[in-house]
Amino acid sequence: MKLKVLPPTLRKNNRYLTLDIKIASEIGKDDLVNIIWDACIRFKGECGTSNYNLWVMKFYEMDQTEEYHHYKAIVRCQRDFVGEVRSSIALATKYNSNDLAISTIGLSGTIKGSQKYI
Template sequence: MKLKILPPTLRLNNRYLVLDIKSEGKITKDDLVLATWDACVKFQGELGTSNFNLWVMKFFSFNSISKQMLNDYHTKFYYYRAILRCGRNFEDDVRVSLSLISKFNRKKLAITTIGTCGTIKSAVNKFIN
């Protein structure tokens, strides 16, 4: 017996946040997942975070930094971009939770949201490429 597929009217609508990540040390996709969940649970609690439907869809690493940036900060930072899925009406709550992250594993970490899209394809086309 086949499983029935939900019709589009009954499916949950998602939004995709494009994140710009600057870290003092190297991080992986798993580190980003832990930092995101930790920040959301601390700020919104377990019940609120469970409604967010969070999932890291894609993770991109940008190893090149300009000499101008290196001179401005006097420190080497690692730059990443990620696409984070969340529920349709919870984008602002997730953004606030992510903005409160300052350190993870004793390394400075800054996460900012570049934009919000309705599909992964449009998020990659607008903000990653």
């Protein structure tokens, strides 16, 4: 039996955040997932975070200086919770006792649209 595809009216509406990440140590995509989930859980709790539909779509390593490593990422979240996700990510300031700065530099309805901010 072939599975049916949901029509567009029944699908979740997603938005894609482009993040600018600066951290004192080197991290990977899995570390970024942990940072985002921990920040959202601390801000809204497990019940609120489960509605966000968070997913790290793309992760880019930009450059590195003596002071910090620079990364950019595209994160998917549900349209109704963009404000909560942005505010909880902005509150993340430490990871493994290293200073961390995450800011949102773009918001788009498609991955292709959010890649123009990178």
